[in-house]
Amino acid sequence: MVRLQSPAELEELRKHMLAKRDTKKPCITICSGTGCRAYASEKVSTAFEEEIKKQGLDNTIDIKTTGCHGFCEKGPLVVILPGEICYVQVKPTDVAQIISQTIGESKILDQLLYTDPVTGEKAVHESEIPFYKNQTRLVFGNNSKIDPTNIDDYIVLGGYSALSKALFEMTPEEIIAEVKDSGLRGRGGGGFPTGRKWEECRHAPGDIKYVIVNADEGDPGAYMDRSLLEGNPHSVLEGLIIGAYTIGSHVGYIYVREEYPLAVENVFIALSQAEKYGFLGTDILGSGFDFSIKVHRGAGAFVSGESSALMTALEGRVGEPRPKYIHTVISGIWDKPSTLNNVETWANVPLIINKGAAWYASIGTEGSKGTKIFSLVGKVNNTGLVEVPMGTSLRDIIYTIGGGIPKGKKFKAVQTGGPSGGCIPESLIDSPVDFEELSALGSMMGSGGMIVMDEDTCMVDTARYFLDFLSDESCGKCTPCREGIDQMLAILTNITEGKGQDGDIELLEEIAEVTKNASLCALGQTAANPVLSTLRYFRDEYEAHILEKRCPAGVCKALISYYIQPDKCQACLICYRNCPVGAITGAKKQIHVIDQNTCIKCGICFDVCPQRFSAVEKISGRPVPPPLPLEARVIKKKKSKGKK
Amino acid sequence: MVSQVDPAAIDRIIDKYQSEEGILIQVLLDVQHEYNWLPEEALKRISERLEIPFSQVYRVASFYKAMSLTPRGKHLVRVCLGTACHVRGAPRILDKVERAINIKAGETTQDMKFSLERVNCLGCCALGPVMVIDGEAYGNLVPAKVEEILNKYD
Numbered sequence: 001m002v003r004l005q006s007p008a009e010l011e012e013l014r015k016h017m018l019a020k021r022d023t024k025k026p027c028i029t030i031c032s033g034t035g036c037r038a039y040a041s042e043k044v045s046t047a048f049e050e051e052i053k054k055q056g057l058d059n060t061i062d063i064k065t066t067g068c069h070g071f072c073e074k075g076p077l078v079v080i081l082p083g084e085i086c087y088v089q090v091k092p093t094d095v096a097q098i099i100s101q102t103i104g105e106s107k108i109l110d111q112l113l114y115t116d117p118v119t120g121e122k123a124v125h126e127s128e129i130p131f132y133k134n135q136t137r138l139v140f141g142n143n144s145k146i147d148p149t150n151i152d153d154y155i156v157l158g159g160y161s162a163l164s165k166a167l168f169e170m171t172p173e174e175i176i177a178e179v180k181d182s183g184l185r186g187r188g189g190g191g192f193p194t195g196r197k198w199e200e201c202r203h204a205p206g207d208i209k210y211v212i213v214n215a216d217e218g219d220p221g222a223y224m225d226r227s228l229l230e231g232n233p234h235s236v237l238e239g240l241i242i243g244a245y246t247i248g249s250h251v252g253y254i255y256v257r258e259e260y261p262l263a264v265e266n267v268f269i270a271l272s273q274a275e276k277y278g279f280l281g282t283d284i285l286g287s288g289f290d291f292s293i294k295v296h297r298g299a300g301a302f303v304s305g306e307s308s309a310l311m312t313a314l315e316g317r318v319g320e321p322r323p324k325y326i327h328t329v330i331s332g333i334w335d336k337p338s339t340l341n342n343v344e345t346w347a348n349v350p351l352i353i354n355k356g357a358a359w360y361a362s363i364g365t366e367g368s369k370g371t372k373i374f375s376l377v378g379k380v381n382n383t384g385l386v387e388v389p390m391g392t393s394l395r396d397i398i399y400t401i402g403g404g405i406p407k408g409k410k411f412k413a414v415q416t417g418g419p420s421g422g423c424i425p426e427s428l429i430d431s432p433v434d435f436e437e438l439s440a441l442g443s444m445m446g447s448g449g450m451i452v453m454d455e456d457t458c459m460v461d462t463a464r465y466f467l468d469f470l471s472d473e474s475c476g477k478c479t480p481c482r483e484g485i486d487q488m489l490a491i492l493t494n495i496t497e498g499k500g501q502d503g504d505i506e507l508l509e510e511i512a513e514v515t516k517n518a519s520l521c522a523l524g525q526t527a528a529n530p531v532l533s534t535l536r537y538f539r540d541e542y543e544a545h546i547l548e549k550r551c552p553a554g555v556c557k558a559l560i561s562y563y564i565q566p567d568k569c570q571a572c573l574i575c576y577r578n579c580p581v582g583a584i585t586g587a588k589k590q591i592h593v594i595d596q597n598t599c600i601k602c603g604i605c606f607d608v609c610p611q612r613f614s615a616v617e618k619i620s621g622r623p624v625p626p627p628l629p630l631e632a633r634v635i636k637k638k639k640s641k642g643k644k
Numbered sequence: 645m646v647s648q649v650d651p652a653a654i655d656r657i658i659d660k661y662q663s664e665e666g667i668l669i670q671v672l673l674d675v676q677h678e679y680n681w682l683p684e685e686a687l688k689r690i691s692e693r694l695e696i697p698f699s700q701v702y703r704v705a706s707f708y709k710a711m712s713l714t715p716r717g718k719h720l721v722r723v724c725l726g727t728a729c730h731v732r733g734a735p736r737i738l739d740k741v742e743r744a745i746n747i748k749a750g751e752t753t754q755d756m757k758f759s760l761e762r763v764n765c766l767g768c769c770a771l772g773p774v775m776v777i778d779g780e781a782y783g784n785l786v787p788a789k790v791e792e793i794l795n796k797y798d
Contacts, residue, residue: 072770220726223767300709316666
């Protein structure tokens with residue numbers, strides 16, 4: 001690689017690369033994001049490599065391992081170019097057939113295509129699958145086309161042209177104006193206007209300034225930042241370098257969670273390649289601008305994702321927040337002006353520079369522009385990463401793209417915004433998703449986690465879950481957060497354990513109010529959201545727990561009992577054998593009975609009872625019927641198979 | 645406990661950073677990787693070399709989740725309790741693992757075979773509930789499958 005000295009050299013290089021690429025040559029792309037890797041996609045890529053070698057096709061077929069394609073539900077995903085044929089759930093044993101038939105004879109393998117569970121139709125191309133068809137993938141789209149360890153892939157797709165434009169055709173003021181006009185707001189949770197942040201930092205006094213990528217994605221259930229950083233790291237770097245030039249910073253940091261080893265690895269590779277081409281280091285592209293980036297691995301603390309805490313952690317100290325009487329854009333890391341943006345925010349910047357503010361602002365709603373990537377997870381058919389314009393309705397995301405709720409269950413709520421967010425009930429499912437709307441509903445955008453819950457999810461337990469998480473993650477520095485969360489957690493735990501009392505709900509509301517108003521940082525200020533939003537929409541569930549000692553969803557262990565329905569039990573002995581504590585009595589042709597005193601409510605009997613019997617039932621809020629006398633437990637012949 | 649800390653090895657880790665500022669957390673993470681925990685002697689050496697009071701080094705080491713002040717077992721079992729896994733029944737998986745190896749989350753078995761951790765989201769939500777042992781992911785778990793998986797490790 002040669003260091004590029006001018007925009008013209010970059011364009012020359014790009015032209016040269018494009019000319020060299022044979023677009024007709026078959027290329028097998030294999031998704032190697034974390035989700036697909038967990039489905040053993042690496043074994044699939046090894047199988048392809050070996051098969052190609054075995055058949056001596058090294059020169060006729062290319063293989064590319066790419067970042068996350070987003071449709072994690074159906075991994076490992078394989079797309080064959082140039083026809084863009086998409087195969088889902090590919091196994092190493094499918095590899096030989098793909099090479100001989102799909103590549104050799106242009107034959108499509110029906111059994112590997114995506115089948116629409118509703119219509120039964122098969123989709124040959126990614127673009128025909130409803131999950132992809134209804135998305136607008138501006139930021140995330142290139143993930144499936146790029147090998148993240150090869151900068152050339154990014155350059156071929158127009159990479160670093162925004163940087164070149166920014167450095168040579170725009171002044172910092174013009175860039176700020178462009179970003180402001182685009183309406184881009186922070187994707188990490190706060191939604192602060194990015195252009196304004198940059199402007200304040202640029203005008204802050206001092207010669208030394210910093211830019212920071214926040215990749216400490218701590219929200220459980222959100223993994224878009226990880227997938228972007230793993231799959232298209234240069235888009236983030238390019239945004240960061242443009243930001244640094246705009247603000248006047250010469251050193252940047254990427255704060256990335258240590259739990260994301262692949263992201264760390266790919267970022268290091270991307271940095272060294274970008275430096276070799278001269279997108280980083282001194283005199284970038286011959287512009288005279290110098291900038292370098294350091295990587296800091298976060299050591300696992302949710303609160304360190306808060307901007308001031310993150311900066312403290314970058315200084316090598318305990319990552320706790322501080323009061324922000326002075327904004328971090330004035331006094332951040334090492335007390336110098338610092339601009340921190342989330343991964344996704346930075347990745348939006350090259351798009352805005354390339355295509356212009358007007359184009360960007362034409363997407364989305366009045367107050368929220370552009371697209372947002374959501375991680376659609378939980379009780380939904382098509383789990384994965386979804387990028388849609390701001391303002392898309394929850395229904396479109398969950399049903400049109402997500403394919404609805406599995407196993408014919410009923411949708412109950414969707415939780416957005418991570419532990420600081422809230423639960424939105426079915427009655428509001430047509431709400432458009434943007435910053436304002438979600439706040440108005442008592443939730444928030446957060447980093448874009450979207451956890452779908454069905455009728456089997458207990459909302460009190462959900463609130464307790466989040467408070468448990470937050471109690472663990474609160475740094476303890478300020479009292480309202482530390483104590484407020486703990487007290488709310490204690491009350492919620494009591495309620496889920498059947499020890500709830502009259503007045504608990506009111507007390508929860510009171511503590512929530514104080515925690516919200518008096519906490520130091522956003523963690524505490526929003527900690528009550530899970531409680532308040534579930535109280536707002538699911539108060540009846542709280543009341544059922546407190547007054548009737550009943551968990552309507554059948555989740556809270558202390559409030560449920562497992563019971564074998566005598567008329568359904570076929571005495572198959574499966575639950576009897578699987579019970580870890582020997583609480584089940586029974587024999588062949590003898591109806592099984594659970595001894596309620598020995599039962600630990602692990603639910604294994606419920607799981608293992610064959611679906612055609614479904615004899616095990618969860619009982620809540622009413623007493624368990626007494627066991628039948630021994631003589632009545634004999635199953636008489638032929639009575640079995642059926643219902644009367 | 646095996647805690648033969650070679651001060652020279654610690655020095656090598658520190659020297660990688662060429663006296664940059666704010667490297668304490670990075671050094672601790674590297675030492676954690678090297679030993680699988682943070683032995684006291686290692687913390688003392690770091691404190692001397694970086695000229696940071698031992699109390700501060702200890703505070704950082706005890707604050708972050710990725711750092712362990714006690715030796716870890718041979719196999720690290722991580723049960724994901726992220727929200728997506730939680731709604732798909734992760735608490736029951738954790739319960740089952742705890743009973744199967746007879747320790748609570750955050751503990752290590754006496755024979756040093758397993759350490760058990762609960763983690764908040766591993767980013768493979770499509771597989772939930774998920775358990776990861778030494779980097780190998782087991783997805784779409786039900787409690788009845790747990791024991792069989794654990795038995796594979798010795």
